[in-house]
Amino acid sequence: MNKHLMVGMIACLFAALSTGCAQYENKRGVEVTWQDDVTRHLVPGETSRKDVLKLLGPPSQVISLEEETVLYYLFERSRGNGVILILYNRMEIETHYDRAILFFDANDVLTDYATKIDEAAQA
Amino acid sequence: MKRRRLSSLTTVLTLALLLSACTQWRYELGTRVSPDLLPEDDPDITLTQVLAKLGPPLRMSAAGEGYVLAWEFWKIREDTFGLSLGAMGADLFSVDWGNAHMHGEFLLVTFNRQHQMTGRAFARWSNKAGGGQAIQPLVGLVSLVDVEDMVDILPQHKWGAGLLRPLPQAINAQSRPDMGQSGVERRGTPNGVGQRSLE
Numbered sequence: 001m002n003k004h005l006m007v008g009m010i011a012c013l014f015a016a017l018s019t020g021c022a023q024y025e026n027k028r029g030v031e032v033t034w035q036d037d038v039t040r041h042l043v044p045g046e047t048s049r050k051d052v053l054k055l056l057g058p059p060s061q062v063i064s065l066e067e068e069t070v071l072y073y074l075f076e077r078s079r080g081n082g083v084i085l086i087l088y089n090r091m092e093i094e095t096h097y098d099r100a101i102l103f104f105d106a107n108d109v110l111t112d113y114a115t116k117i118d119e120a121a122q123a
Numbered sequence: 124m125k126r127r128r129l130s131s132l133t134t135v136l137t138l139a140l141l142l143s144a145c146t147q148w149r150y151e152l153g154t155r156v157s158p159d160l161l162p163e164d165d166p167d168i169t170l171t172q173v174l175a176k177l178g179p180p181l182r183m184s185a186a187g188e189g190y191v192l193a194w195e196f197w198k199i200r201e202d203t204f205g206l207s208l209g210a211m212g213a214d215l216f217s218v219d220w221g222n223a224h225m226h227g228e229f230l231l232v233t234f235n236r237q238h239q240m241t242g243r244a245f246a247r248w249s250n251k252a253g254g255g256q257a258i259q260p261l262v263g264l265v266s267l268v269d270v271e272d273m274v275d276i277l278p279q280h281k282w283g284a285g286l287l288r289p290l291p292q293a294i295n296a297q298s299r300p301d302m303g304q305s306g307v308e309r310r311g312t313p314n315g316v317g318q319r320s321l322e
Contacts, residue, residue, distance in 0.1 A: 002126060008133035028280050044171075061282040063303040065185035065236070072183060072303070074279045089146040097153060097277070101179040103170070103238075112238065114174035118154065 024080035024093065030060050032075045034100040034115040042102075042113055049108040056100065067106030074099050077118075148201040150274050153181060156194045156228040158245040170238035177230075181277060182307040184300070189235040193307045198226040199252070201268050221267030222254035229309055273310050278302075292322045 033056045041047070041055060049069065056073060063070040075098040082091035096118035103112040160176040162168065173192070180192035205219040226249040233242045255267040278301030286296050298318045300308040305318065314322065 002130045004127075004130035004134050008130060012133075028276050060279040061303050063183065063185055065190065068236075070183065070185075070190075070303075072179075072279055074277060076276055076280070087144055089144060090149070091147070092149040093151070093274075095150070095152040095274075097181060099179040099181070101174070101183065112171050112174060114179045116178040 018084075018086055020084045022080070022082040022084060022091070024078070024082070024091075026078040027076070029075040029098075030057065030073050032098045032117060033057055034073060034098075035117065039100075039113075039115050042110060044110050044112060047110040049104045049110070052102055052104075052110065068111075069104045069108075071102045071104070072099070073101075145202070145204045147203075148199075148270075150197070150199040150201075150270070152197040152199075152274065153195060155196050156230045156245070158230050158243070161230075161232070161240075161243055163243065166239070168240045170234050170240070173232060173234075173240060180232075184303045184305060184307050186233070186306050189233060189241065191231060191233050191307055193232075193309075194230045195309070196228040197273065197310065199270050199273055200224040201270050203268055217257070217259045219257045219259070219267055220254075221256075223252040223268045223270050225250065225252040225270075225273065227309075231307070275310070295319065295322050 038055055042052065049071070052071065056071075059071040060074040061072040063072065076095060077098070078093055078095040080091055080093035083089065098117045100115040101113065102110060105111050157177070161173065170190075177194055180194050182193040182195065184191050201221070201223045203219065203221040205217060228245075228247045230245045231243065232240060235241050252270060252273070253268060257267055282302065285299065285302055286293060288296075292299075295318070296302055298305050300306045300312075300318055314320065
């Protein structure tokens with residue numbers, strides 16, 4: 001067999017063997033504990049900060065404005081898929097954020113709150 | 124003769140295959156922002172109503188006599204094309220092209236101490252985020268596209284660690300926009316001026 005043809009075929013084989021695909025997942029933040037069955041226990045004007053910390057655990061961030069405090073919970077989830085074909089490579093990464101925010105007045109009583117669990121991220 | 128041409132063609136094609144490559148990265152961060160859910164001229168809208176419509180914000184801070192809340196969505200596209208001898212074991216010559224594009228949506232809403240909305244601003248943009256071309260004859264040193272700062276994790280994850288940073292950053296913690304006490308900042312904000320310039 002021609003030497004050039006042989007080298008070419010080996011290179012092609014090498015290229016074919018070097019291709020692949022990739023999947024990627026990255027999770028950061030606090031565990032999601034703000035599902036509906038938990039948040040139905042949260043009642044503005046009644047629930048205390050102590051109750052919330054007991055239900056949801058330590059937050060990602062605490063923000064204060066004089067006597068008011070805000071607890072912020074965040075869980076960040078990234079998912080990626082990719083193809084590696086040497087000649088053409090493509091990666092797609094989607095990031096979704098599950099989060100909860102709770103406001104407390106000077107007496108440590110819940111005044112406002114909102115939660116979100118991104119369904120797309122869980123699918 | 125015909126066979127020789129065929130083998131030469133195969134070798135050239137194989138070399139081209141091994142030496143060149145196109146890479147695409149696609150990032151999508153968060154979910155689309157819907158500013159239409161907030162009536163622009165309603166002075167009586169409350170924090171409770173805004174949270175019910177938009178959900179928890181992605182960025183938040185106490186600011187003066189109230190709060191500032193921000194929702195954001197990003198779509199970033201990075202394309203690079205290169206031809207290099209690196210695959211042949213000789214990092215001597217490379218020709219590269221790179222381009223980045225971003226689409227952003229950012230909604231900022233401010234509230235007073237009584238949790239009444241005092242203002243709102245929304246921006247949507249779609250433009251080029253950078254790029255370039257390079258011929259690097261000896262060593263490939265320059266990265267043409269860099270969007271790492273745009274796809275970083277949210278600052279809430281670094282809140283506690285923020286107070287343990289090296290001195291210039293730790294001293295500036297009360298002024299940092301990612302600590303939740305002095306405003307918020309968008310992704311990609313340069314730190315050469317403003318609240319981080321002393322770090």
